[in-house]
Structures are given as structure tokens and as C-alpha cells.
Amino acid sequence: METVGVAALESSIVIARAPTETKNHALTAIAARLSDDRQIVLSANLLDMENGLTNGLDPSLLDRLALNNERIEAMIEGLHQVAALPDPVGEMTDLGVRPSGIRLGKMRVPIGVIGIIYESRPNVTIDAASLCLKAGNATILRGGSEAIHSNQAIAACIKKGLADADLPQTVVQVISTPDRDAVAELITMTDYLDVIIPRGGKGLIKKLITDARVPIIKHLDGNCHVYIDDHADLKKAVDIAINSKTHRYGVCNAMESLVIAKSVADEILPKLAAMYTEKQVELRGCEKSRAIVATINEAIEEDWGEEFLAPILAIKIVDGLDEAIKHINHYSSKHTESIVTEDDQNSRRFLAEIDSSSVIINASTRFADGFEYGLGAEIGISTDKIHARGPVGLEGLTCQKWVVFGDGQIRQ
16 A cells, blocks of 8 residues: 555656646546447446345445446546546636735645545546546545456556556556455555545445544535425426435435425325335325325434435425424535525525535436536535535645745845
């Protein structure tokens, strides 16, 4: 691991000074290599999937692990989108002149060396590599053991693409050992790493919070809410509530709790319950919701704060916006919340008072995603409030430093 750290530190100097054209060349070359070698990647993924089934991997993790032509095309498109994005490195802001005559401002620069620790999703290997590379950072990637064959096949494509652009192959390093000691070592390598970004389950995140010595950018879980307001367009509400929950279950921006204003619950809840039942979603609700739909199971306290990552949904009926905001802020994981309403004042209150990294008006929670936000791809979604919040794309993988331009001035 120390050898990996030294190589990353050395290559970070090279990639930090690489011009935009070189970084974009590397990204498009990686995309071409991934396209050429897709059958190798798919074969490696099939081996991981077979091992996952044999080892009883959770269905939500199997969903994240699986690759197909569509997902590989999405990875390739993400690489081209990142290449097409403006390069943030070197951007100058807040330029001004002080009374002394010096000019100063802020310049955006790479963070340096970024470690990414993630589980299941092999597409994270491409997302992380592409964004860190475009932002001028060296990257050390450590995926889960369940995806080791997929990640190594993708890593081979990345190495070929970097070589095509005459960049060191150590700009992106994918750890090949499944040994958990590698993670324990990585999160303490303060001499080599500037930040760690974990993507995975609560167990992984909690371990890093406890043990990491390198600063981390994180989110713990995604207990996302949709609130159907008194003034909702109920057709929109049905579409949004169904899509937010059932589009994909094993993702952090799926709705886990549905909150409904009492005034519209009698009309909309039976319709929604029937649709969820058809899709085999288990419903767990409060007393008021169970009085409307008898087939809803009784919710327990833990259900309100749970990230199910499964076809399970908690349902809460509230008196109105005040109670909805109170309930959501109390139980939310600060990831993403959506309101369905035609009332502009209620929209503005929801935007102002909900304390989450993404707040959405009249749209699915599934839009809380770097690709959908136009970032090209994302490293993850941060629920922290310092440095980066929400989907972390290029800008979140850089920082700023003060720059001063003088003409011989000395301080008096």
C-alpha cells in the first residue's frame, strides 16, 4: 500500500499540470478501450455475479453489481460527457484590488490524491476515475471483493487509455487485493492521500468515520421522502410517488418514506396502494394510513428512519406542510426530499426549511444524481455541509487557493 501511495503522490504532480486536452484525450481513449473490451468486462462481471449468487449476496447488491451492454454504454457516455465538461482547474474567481495595489483572487486547483472505497457497483470505477482525472487528481480505487473481477477488467481499460494519452498509468490505481487490511491501511495514509470518499453500506461508512485519519467526504444513507401536499396535482403525485420508489430499489435516491397530506389521502392513497401492491412493494404505515387501506402493515418507529433499499415503503399521513417538514427533518438522512404541490408559497417553504442536500419540487427523487444534474458522472452524494454537498462532481473534487499578483509592493 505504501508503494501505491508513493506512486499516486508522484503521478498527482503530473496530472495536476496536464492540460485539458491531454486529460480529455485520456478520457476518450478510456471510453474507446472500454468499448473494444466490453466482452472481457462482461465476462468478468458474469464471474462476479455467479460468485455473488453462490455466496448469497443480497438482491440489492446483486442489482448494483450487474453489468450489461446498456450499463457499459452509460459508462462510455459518462466518460464522453466528462470530457465535454469545462475544466475547473485554473479557474479564477473573486479577483479584486486591495488598497496596497496588490491584486488577489482565488484559483481552483486539484485536491491531490483521492482514495475511493466502494462496494458492489463496478461502474463507480469509471465514474471515479473519470471525474478525478478531469479534476487533475490521482486516484486510488478500492472496490468490494464481490466485484473484483469486474473492477480489474475495467482497470485494464483505464490503464490502456492513460497510456494512449501518454499519462502515467498510476494516475488511476485499482487495488487488486480483496484483503480488508488494504482498506485499514488506506484510510490512515495521511502522507499520501488528501481525502477519502466512501461509497457503500452503513457498515463501511461507520467504520471509516471511526477509524479514518484521512479526511472523508461521505453520506451515511439515503432515507428519501416524497411529500404529497394539500395542493398537489394528484396525477403528478401518482407518477412521482411510483417512480421515486419503484424505478430502482437498491439506490440511495429511491424514496423510502411517503408523506401525504390528510386532505388528499382518502383520494390518492388507495390508488397508490393498489399500484404498489401490483409491484409487490410492502407497505408499512401509520394508524391513519391503515384506516384508509387495511392491507397496509403497521409501521414501527425504526421504519421512519430506515433506508430499505428494497421493495418496502413507509407511509405517513400528516395534517399539512408544517407537520410534513417537521417529520421529514426529524427522520431524514439529509439526502433528497421532494414535494408535490401547485402552491408556490408551499414550494418556497419546502425549499427553505428542508435541511437536505437536494430538495425537489414536483419531480422524482431519482433525479438526485450527478448524471441527471449534468455533472457527467458523480463520485457520490455528500450529506456533509463542509466542502461538498449533494452529488460530488468536478468542482467538488477541487479546492481553491488564494493567489496574489503584485508589482513590487511591500507591506508598510
